[in-house]
Amino acid sequence: MLIAPSLIYSLIAPILIVLGGALIGVLVEAFLSKAHRAAVQITISIGTLLLALQQLWRIRDLSSTTAAVNSVTIDKAGIFLQATVVVLALVAVLLIADQENFVAQASAVPGSNEEKNSLQEKSQQTEIFPLFLFAVAGMMLFPVASDLITLFVALEVFSLPLYLLAGLSRRRRLLSQESALKYFLLGAYSSAFFLFGAAFLYGYSGTISLSGISAAAGSANNIFLLIGIVFVSVGLLFKIGAVPFHSWTPDVYQGAPTPITGFMAAATKVAAFGALLRIFYVGFAQEQTLWRPLITVIAIITMLFGSLVAIAQRDVKRMLAYSSIAHAGFLLSGVVALSKDGLVASLFYLFAYGLTTIAAFGIITLVRDSSGEVTDLNRWIGIGKKSPLVAGSFAFILLSFAGIPLTSGFIGKFAIFSSAYKSGYISLVVVGVLSSAIAAFFYIRVIIMMFFTDPVNDSVSVVIPSVKSRISIIVATVISIILGLMPSLLLNAATTYANFIK
Amino acid sequence: MQTSANLVWLIALPLFSSAILLLAGKRANSWGHVMATIVSASAFTIGFVEFIAMQSRADENRAVAQKLFTWISVGSFNVDASLLLDQLSICFVLLITGVGTLIHIYSIAYMSHDLDRRRFFAYLNLFIAAMLLLVLGDSYLNLYVGWEGVGLASYLLIGFWNQKPAYATAAKKAFVANRVGDVGLSLAIMIAFATFGDVSFAGIKEHVEHASSTQLTAIGLMLLLAACGKSAQFPLQSWLGDAMAGPTPVSALIHAATMVTAGVYLITRSNFIFDEAPIAQLMVLIVGGITLLFGAIIGTAKDDIKKALAASTMSQIGYMILATGLGPIGYAFAIMHLLTHGFFKASMFLGAGSVMHGMKDEVNMRKYGGIGKFMPITALTFGLGYLAIIGVPPFAGFYSKDKIIETAFNAGGMKGLALGIATLLGAMITAFYMTRVVILTFFGNERWGHKDEPHESPALMLIPIGLLSIGSIASGFILSKGEGLVHWLEPVVNPLKEHHDEFLPPIVVSLMTLTVVAIGILIAVSKYRGDQLAQAPENVSVLTKAARRDLFQDDLNESVFMHPGQTLVRNILNIDYLVLDGLVRAVGSVSLTAGSRLRSLQNGYVRSYALLMIIGALALIAAIWVVTA
Amino acid sequence: MAIANYLYLSAILFTIGAVGVVIRRNAIVVFMCIELMLNAANLAFVTFARINGNLQGQVVAFFTMVVAACEVVVGLAIIVTIYRSRRSISVDDASLLKR
């Protein structure tokens, strides 16, 4: 006799809602005429995300390790992370809705008549919305997954759509496609590592659940554990862009359509760090002597590498890619801290950083010339004069990245570093502040280019954003500002929600 | 101690007057000089009234004090702005305001053609205020304010015609040299505070016997350094000659009669320290002895009448400093010489100014000659000053200088002999160079080489000179009568604690002095009798050449301090740019280079990215292996 | 045959796949190497299921196959598009984005 698996639908409803939205989106693609698709798709996306958020709010105090049999653990931190993903997705979807950035017909060969026609017809590749929703659903599942198989599936569910989305840039399509290929190949490669590691963890503990792995501590073959931890880590470190698994980041950030880059940079980090935190805090907490030194070293290398290489960048998206690598290093300090403080700090940091990142990429979409976005920093010269408000917002965002006080970035850094210090990892703090100093250099250089250098005769202009983009950028920027001035709003929440149940 | 509310006005009047003149600007051009002179005269009146009042009191009650306000008070460091007028300071007050007023009057005429006369009087008043503060301050710190104040006034006045770069440089030189001395004064104050916890004269005097001689010697030497700076004593004397760039009344007032004697005041005021610090006292003697000869030798070679007089001043102050080094009995004689010198030197400077006035500001004595007949009054007064300085009885210098020479001999032993001979030698050279000045200026052939005959100066200039001349005649006699000044100063300097045997009877010393003076005069007369050339002779002895160059003090300063200093500055500039700033820039460029190098890892090939991942994974495994094993 | 040998085989397969990705240029081949790695992991899962005596590993293997299939769909789509644009599927040609 088969017993139906116990599912607590209310707890997994947020994920289901988004998945449902995605499926409806697919149906819309199939059945609705081209002319109406875009509007409907946007509505569906926003609607499902709002619904999911509302559901998350309703279950905010609930928790269970058996939300979906033993595969999904809904707990405070999980809900916080899911909410973060949904909020970031909501902000990002408005940017993505600005179809100007996306290819008219993905299958058309760049430069072909087919492409020209599709451009003239103003056709749109509205599949991006269901793809986007699938990715969001995967990202929501990733940090709450509590066994290896769910982790793997979630990883793939959010990665596969992103691979595709990365290749959908309207302009410079060769680069975009290249970035999709690289992202895909390397992503699949890292998944293989993850899976192989998962296999060994299973071999080590005899179970695929994180709590089971934790319970098996010290019981059996250490080699299996070692290989398992390392390979699973490789998969996760790849997703967060930690050195030396970062190589995809600059290329993909640069090649992908800018709104996707923004979404990816923000939300992927949240999901991947969420999972990383859960795995290390719940699954590997007992083996901390094994991995903490390791992650410390990786964090240090990542912080320094990201900051140093970013100095030498000439492309604003690439620069932000390296900056995100550096930030991954900072965030890893929170993982190493392995404490409630570390978790609080990480939650805060992820939310604040995510919003700021989306705002940053949102602003990048506005700087254009006749052939589209201008990401060459040398051509950003003097845009402070052309559009002080936009440049000013970007400057604020950069200062936030740099961690100047009165920005959310500063509070995040302070929280992360103090948690690391509290756990005795003073080296992380020292390297962290040093690389922050290095990092400040390139953020400030951009500000100089925007404000202190006279514009040369250049066709670069700052376009007036569409309403959707405007809302997105303004919301993200304003929340960043508020979080800088009144971080308690989020910190208190993060403190309340910083709890993994085991 | 008695108090008096008048003291502050001594300082405040000229200070305010100075401020008013400076702030009022051109509006005060018409009446500024009058007000300044009246203020100076009022100060003299106040001083005189205080002097009369002081005389009427018993010895121990003569000093009066006035506390103005608490100036600096931090922890145990408490300094009030208070004034002290005692027997010593009243001498100075009268000298400063008296001579000062005369020179104010003189300047009205002397500066009448200068567009900036108002500013000149403002500076003069500022000087009077600062100098009075210097002598009235009841603590070293108050004195220090006046001390630097007179330095400032001196700087402003030397550079009064600073549109000439050389004059501006001279002013700066004077200030800097004085500052070197000021370092001494401030260090002395610091040591005094560290030692006594007090910087007032009375406070230190009270506890001086408990202090170790090391500390007292240190304080004494530092005070001596200060005195050297202000009083143009060796080795800080080089600024005085250049200071003659200022208008002549300034030279008379500041660089002859008053300010440059501040060092003598300082040492006399600090008698309680020097009396307990024999090494410092010896150094005072050495400095005084060297300078009196140094100045005299320089004086023999100078053709610039003002520089010759300046060298003479240096030399005469050397006498005074030497006298202060002689211990208790010497202080009074130093002050006496200071006062008489104030009269005769001021009168001679003003006379020189009068000559310049009549000679279109020519200062080179080689271009004078035979002026006596054109400017009889000037010549007469100058002559009286001349007789006073070389020490011909009964003129003022005779009394004061003779006493110093006598006391020097009485110092006893080899020291006494050396000092005595030095002072005698100085007297001879003084006679020589002063005779030379008089002959070159007032006698002999007319060498000015233009048709305009010199003319006598206006009465406004001559009257002050005349009054000062009376001083050069009579002051010596008056002050020494019944050892008046010595007894007057006794409460301040505690003289005659010990009594030296007389090395020689006074009359013998006087005769010796007169003899060497006569020799000096004779040499000068024989050398400069007859017609002289309008140019200085070129083929002269090494000593003359050296004296013309101020005995190479400037060259020494330049080669020991200035040039190495300039090199140092250049090197530090380079070090700052290349090393310190270079390091900062290097941090930047190293980061940039590192960034660019690391950037090449990102070569665009997926396969190499994958390789990097494998390497990373293997490195992680290896690392864990190492950690666990 | 000792059960450990399956693990060795799995490791060898994984290594072949991992190295293959690094040394082969053809995107399809590279992709197949990745599939090989996934299958190596599958083999490991199955082996461990046998060792541990539970079925979880077996279940995972099925999931992996499904996921790998999805990956193929997406991967081939991307590779085909690239091929259409560039007329080449050498991964080394796709190296415009760098530095």
Place this chain on the structure above:
Amino acid sequence: MNLLTIVGVLPLISALLIAFIPSKNAELIKRAAFAATLVVAIASIFLVTGFDKSVTGMQYVQSNTWIEAFNINFAVGIDGISLVLILLSTILVPIVILATWHESDLGRWSSKSFYILILVLETLMIGVFAATDLFLFYVFFEAMLIPIYFLIGGYGTGNKSAAAVKFLLYSLFGGLLMLASVIGLYVIAGNQIGATFDLTQLATLEIDSNTQNLLFLGFFIAFAIKAPLWPFHTWLPDAAKAATPGTSVLLLGVLDKVGTYGMIRFCIALFPDASKTFTPLIITLAVISIIYGAFMAIGQKDIKGLIAFTSISHFGFITMGIFAMTTQGMSGANLYMVNHGFSTAALFLVAGWMMMRRGSSTIADFGGLQRVTPVMAWTFFIAGMSGLALPGLSSFVSEFLVLVGTYTRYPVAAVIGTLGIVLAALYILIPIQKTLHGPITSGNENLKDLNLREKIAIAPVILIIVVMGFYPKPVLDIINPTAEKVVVNAGFTDPVAKVGK
């Protein structure tokens, strides 16, 4: 909300209001900014009247929760040391605005943003001196960099953006080191007495000497960069050369004081033992700064560079006074901060006028100004005299206190420091001779003398310089109790005079 907070917030509110005035209306903006800062200055004088000099603790205390999670409070309060520095800031700002009325006209951006930046900066300056919460202080400390950065980069001259970057990065570097120490302190507090940033509580921590030394260094390097102390000074001349005179006044006059203020408030108060350990080193650096800064100043060809290096020399004095750990040194250093603020303001403002008129900042381009522009020349002269600490002017009192306070504990340092007195004469008199004296050189014949606005602006500064020289007592009375307390809390007592009282 007490008076202190009001004084602090007023400029910010004014900035917000000014933001609503259209940019075109530059004159109105200037007037509004001037009026606002004048009100702040007057309000801050009321701070003094309500200040109880006999109390050594914090006054005008206010504390509101800001970030609960880290127990960070918006906690402000002032004692004597901070009061005088706040006064310095609030008085200088309106003077700077008035003095440099047209400074913003030539900038990259509108006058409006200039005055908004200035007003925001004023709030931050007041905040940094008033904060009694370490975190809050840090926030102000770092945030202050941003307006200055934009002021230099946006309105400066010459190589301004490079200078602005150097300034910002250098300061940020120091600030981040300090952040590490702040975090360390916070964590240690969390382990010992519960997480807090309250200064008085932090001072009670017992930290082992190694940790204390490291934390101390974090703070000290940040402050040494800010002050700046040799060898961390190389940003200052560049920044001062590039900034407008008004900005330079605020930079040298007030902002750099945060460095020396921080040394007193944090380095010494929080880490007394480490302070003791490092005192010889710091005194050495201070002495080097004095001499080195003076030599560098002598070698400068640019007026702004000159003033910058004189400041480095003066900061050497201040640091020396602080770490002499005597009441005289401490009070003197404190007074020195105030006096240096005003005399540098005078120097820089007048130098600014000279440069604006002449169109050059090279010393050699001037000549004979005393006869062309007597009033300007006089103000420059007096400012210069204050710079060389002429007795009777304000700097003398403080410089002497520092020297005498240092001598009682570190005689050698004080003796070397006095050499600075001679060098000061050189570095002030050489440029005075070159600019004011000598013949009137070409290009200077037709310079205009100060106008009424400029006279009104500079008059109070000169007045303060003179009055404070003769009667520093009111300020010393405010400073003394606090300064004494700092010395005592650090575990020092004044060396007793060997004989006498």
